[in-house]
Amino acid sequence: MKRICLYTAALAILFSPPSVAQHNLEQAQQDWPDLQLLSPERVRGLSKSLQRDLKSRKCRIPMFTKWDGRHNVIRGSFLEPGSKDIAVLCLADDDMSILVYPGGNPSSAQLIRKFPADAYRMIHTVSPFVLNKRTIRDNATERLPRFDHDAIEDGPVGERTETTYFHSGSWKTVF
Numbered sequence: 001m002k003r004i005c006l007y008t009a010a011l012a013i014l015f016s017p018p019s020v021a022q023h024n025l026e027q028a029q030q031d032w033p034d035l036q037l038l039s040p041e042r043v044r045g046l047s048k049s050l051q052r053d054l055k056s057r058k059c060r061i062p063m064f065t066k067w068d069g070r071h072n073v074i075r076g077s078f079l080e081p082g083s084k085d086i087a088v089l090c091l092a093d094d095d096m097s098i099l100v101y102p103g104g105n106p107s108s109a110q111l112i113r114k115f116p117a118d119a120y121r122m123i124h125t126v127s128p129f130v131l132n133k134r135t136i137r138d139n140a141t142e143r144l145p146r147f148d149h150d151a152i153e154d155g156p157v158g159e160r161t162e163t164t165y166f167h168s169g170s171w172k173t174v175f
Contacts (some may be wrong), residue, residue: 028119034066035119037091043073050086053106057099059090062119069124076125076150078102079166087112087152089123098123098154098164112164112171113154120156126163134163134175144174 029035038061040046040054054061061072072089079085079102086101097114115121131147134140145167151174155161163175 024117025119032064034064036063036065037061038063046073046086047104049106050088050101050104053101053109054088054090054099057090058092059088059099060092061088062091062122071122071124074123074125074152076152078150078152081149083149087123087125089121089154091117091119093117096121098152100152110171112152118156120158121154122157123152123154126151126153131163131165131174138175 025035025037040051040059040061043051043061043063046054063072074087076085076087077083078087078100084103086104088099088101090097090099094117095114096117098112100110100112102108102110127150128147131151135144135147145165147165149166151163151165153161153163161175162173164171165174166172167174
């Protein structure tokens with residue numbers, strides 16, 4: 001009986017499809033050979049305390065090593081004007097999440113979005129200037145606030161993105 005169970009388990013592992021995240025990563029790395037999943041200690045500019053927190057969450061951070069633009073570990077005034085916050089795109093197992101560290105403090109971390117893993121996904125900072133221009137462009141001045149601090153834009157490269165903004169005590173998708 002024990003031999004049959006082991007045989008069945010071995011067949012299940014052998015013939016099971018690879019995880020969606022792994023397959024997606026392999027395809028993304030074919031499209032962009034400089035895409036790597038970095039452990040937190042390999043990301044420049046992260047404090048030791050942030051590295052420890054991200055490591056405890058089993059985060060790996062997708063990074064394009066030959067791209068100069070800030071992405072997936074970003075800084076900005078995400079909670080209010082003048083704050084010095086850090087946002088990280090975290091891949092853990094088959095899930096991704098966006099974590100915001102107010103003032104760079106790991107004990108205050110906020111999970112603002114969680115979704116299935118997608119190696120093509122990235123985040124970057126959007127300034128108040130750009131947010132206000134988009135409001136005018138979309139003729140949305142009635143329903144959106146006057147933006148006075150940064151937002152986080154995320155989505156798969158080359159596809160529709162979502163912009164998340166902290167307003168009146170909560171995170172809101174504004175575009």
